[in-house]
Amino acid sequence: MFQVMRMGAVASIGATLALASAGTAHAVESSAAPAICGINRVAVYQKTNFRGQYLCIAGNIKKLADFRWPNGAKLNDSISSIQVPSRCWVTLYRYKNYKGDKSTWKRTGNSGPLREDRNLSNNKVGDNRTSSLKSGCTFDA
Numbered sequence: 001m002f003q004v005m006r007m008g009a010v011a012s013i014g015a016t017l018a019l020a021s022a023g024t025a026h027a028v029e030s031s032a033a034p035a036i037c038g039i040n041r042v043a044v045y046q047k048t049n050f051r052g053q054y055l056c057i058a059g060n061i062k063k064l065a066d067f068r069w070p071n072g073a074k075l076n077d078s079i080s081s082i083q084v085p086s087r088c089w090v091t092l093y094r095y096k097n098y099k100g101d102k103s104t105w106k107r108t109g110n111s112g113p114l115r116e117d118r119n120l121s122n123n124k125v126g127d128n129r130t131s132s133l134k135s136g137c138t139f140d141a
């Protein structure tokens with residue numbers, strides 16, 4: 001089971017940046033990127049540094065080759081950075097059907113910055129190599 005959705009990005013980016021700049025003089029260097037997909041979706045990006053096309057994902061996708069970025073570009077072997085909100089996790093796999101080298105990011109607790117990785121090239125799964133993924137979030141009832 002999976003969902004791939006694109007959410008209203010502009011409003012949430014503006015709101016988060018306003019909060020960051022009011023909070024600390026070092027907001028630009030130290031703060032996490034905004035939670036573009038909200039509190040219960042993992043964001044995957046086409047380019048490093050959270051740029052290019054993005055998708056908000058909940059659940060598993062066993063074959064990314066069956067999907068595309070919103071602009072129609074191929075999604076398979078095309079993920080370069082990710083963001084994981086609080087209490088969520090994601091595992092990226094090199095091959096379809098959850099096989100091959102993998103990397104996992106997990107954020108426990110409900111405070112603090114996003115768990116994020118702006119460049120997958122130094123991770124086991126690698127840059128532009130993801131072909132399947134699993135993700136989830138856990139929340140108190």
Ligand SMILES: [Ca+2]
Pocket residue numbers: 117118119120121122123
């Ligand atoms: Ca990395």
